[in-house]
Amino acid sequence: MTYTTQQLIDILDQELKAAWRGERVLLSTDDRLANPVVSKAIGADKLSKVFAFKDFRDQIHQYQREHNVSGLVWHPCSFKGQTIRLPEVHPDLTAIPADKATLAAAKSSIIQFWHDSIAGLRLWAAGHDPVELDAATVEAYIKETEWADISATRTELYLGLCWGNPKDCYCGWAYPESGCHRIIAAAAEPSAIKV
Known part of the structure; x- marks a missing residue:
């Protein structure tokens, strides 16, 4: 029997907890970190x-x-009374080749959700100093990329x-x-939330 994605996530969670309780010991940590000063500051126990x-x-x-x-998990994203379920790679798992195809297949429904949700909002390129974008630039980005993801706050997409x-x-x-x-749709200049 092959483990499922959720079973692997549960196993990793149990292993992480065991490691932090000190139930997992790795004796060869000194040669893992090339900087002896950082290694000494962190300590052998934490490095282990x-x-x-x-x-x-x-x-x-x-x-x-x-x-x-x-390595994909599915989660909902809600904005302005609409909800979509979309895939993303779990932070502790890796993507297998089929996952990229699943991400690409979800792109059209994510883009449709985006288009249905951004009426009346201004578009911004995310960054330290957000830059306002026109819709044509965003559409060019959409055409040249392989897959999309989406997330929201109460007022920004x-x-x-x-x-x-x-x-x-x-x-x-x-x-x-x-x-x-990373594109932000907001009524005014985006908040300082990092995306």
């Missing part, structure tokens, strides 16, 4: 917990790839237009192979 969990999570990722177990590796697309170091344009 971090690397024990990291090693276990790497084994789970290998299991996912070998047994074709998805956040669209992610992503490409590349689903696990790395939000990391600046992965650009340009992987990335994500």
